[in-house]
Amino acid sequence: MDLLILEDNEDDIFLIQAAIKEVSNGMEIVFARNVEEANSLLTQAIADRTLPKACLVDLRIEGGVSGFEFLENVRSNPEAKLIPLVVFSSSDYVVDIETAYRKGANSYLVKPFSFSALVELVKSFEDYWMRQNNLPPAFRGES
Template structure:
């Protein structure tokens, strides 16, 4: 039986995804992360989650993905009613204001630029954890 991950992370950079898993575990050993490497796999997995009534608490989405873009993945996520209230955070190397604006217009809950260095990643993940898992209230 598949279990809902706390964080569903769509990231094509395998090295960064690997480091991210360590950062998440360093912040909270109880958090679970599921990682997929492209938009098509992400959409397929999310449809499977919806069918099985599994819902991640947070979706982290890279902007620049092979195949369909992060923005297109975001649009598709927002079309799945089961995930209507799941926060989606764009997490990208981009700091282009047009990317930020477009992401928020489509329905992203936030846009974060990936930090440089492991220490800064820990700080970023800690902030995500503090807000989205402890302070924010959600009905999902």
Template sequence: MQSRHPIEILLVEDNPGDVLLTQEALDEARLPNNLSVAEDGMHALRFLKREGEYSNAPRPDLILLDLNMPRKGGHEVLDEIKRDADLRAIPVVILTTSDHEDDVRRSYDAHANCYICKPTGFDDFFSVVRSIEDFWMSTVHLPPRHGNV
């Protein structure tokens, strides 16, 4: 069972429409959650390392990571997260439109916790986000937070 504190989620997504859909689906979640959004991989890493304007960012309990983004792609972000001793325990869910075998293999080789292809339909997208919520926020036991967050 999870703590009474809201689940901290970092969504790394450059598509404003997908950000909005994810926010709406999580707003209907059974468990309280706080969603932070990074618009690309560079912002995500600064958020996770609490650099610059992100110096007071909460440590996420879960990261939802798109692969295809400008500036720094999801594969690079995943590699950096999983190489960092302070970040590697945070579960990373790849949430992307790519169903290419190379992307799936590369993601799991870099220790992604799961790989989900974004559906194109509104209802299907909501269903996928709800399934993420059901599994990662209700079923599994997430690692404890470090530090003073």
């Protein structure tokens, strides 16, 4: 898995998938619709030694644990704590941005309002996080 996306909004999932399909060169994406599912997928990735190159995390998850708690969970897990965590939220509130960074986010992106802007954002995201960013050997399937 290249990218684990924590997102519970089906409309956003559809748009993200469409944008990725438009610009991606085979990025393997897995969606989790709640924090429990994301934690389970991450646990399996650790067991399989197939850590994602990054996690894209929505903060506002309906009816349960928030994206903030997922950030904390990942950062407190010795086997997952180095995974780049990128918040992808509709919130541009300073308190959310500051809290996300305090809880371990590496980056904070605000969801754009137009599909064309989303496509450009996905293109930039994939270029940096999937191609240019150098990850430790464990993320490349090496020991």
